[in-house]
Amino acid sequence: MTSIPQSFLDSFKAEFGDEYRFRWSFKTRSFHLEQKVGRAALSPSFIDAADDQSIRARDGYALVLTLQPGDRMPCPGGCGLDLKVPVFTFKAVTCPRCKWLGRDGSYPVGYFPFSESLMDYLKYLDPKRGGQRRVVADADKRTRDAEEDRMKNISRQGEGALYDAYNRIAGIESVGFTGRERAWDRT
Helix, strand or coil: CCCCCHHHHHHHHHHHCCCEEEEEECCCCEEEEEEECCCCCCCHHHCCCCCHHHHHHHHCEEEEEEECCCCEEECCCCCCCEEECCECCEEEEECHHHHHCCCCCEEEEEECCCCHHHHHHHHHHCHHHCHHHHHHHHHHHHHHHHHHHHHHHHHHHHHHHHHHHHHHHHCCCCCCCCCCCCHHHCC
16 A cells, blocks of 8 residues: 555645655655655755655655554564554564564554544644643653552562561461371370
């Protein structure tokens, strides 16, 4: 799939204007959302049709995000493995084969169908609408929540160790049940 529904492009343009564009990348086999940041910097004669960076430099655009055309994609590391792409969010996906080969193997990817959900996500990220502030606030909240969970876990481990060792710490002797005494053992 290398085309975007015209109805989505029309609503996108009405919402964001001409500042952004979608472009199909033949190299990565994905859609690139790009933002106009300046004038063209390269002469068209130096452009490789498969080099996304030189195309953006030629046209004066910067990459905002990459959208997969479906919920599966070939590994960007080139190992040939097919990776599952998270739907309705962007997350780091780790390629087990790349990890095994000693590479980082972690790639931020996401799949959004060209619909209102994608439009809402792009509005959420839009810096002109406070997107950067929201993203930072969300990251800070996730960090605080992770730290609270870590501290609760440490506290629970300490309480568990205290409960396990309470009798020894308090000086309470432990006597276990040895069973009934047999009649022939008494003599």
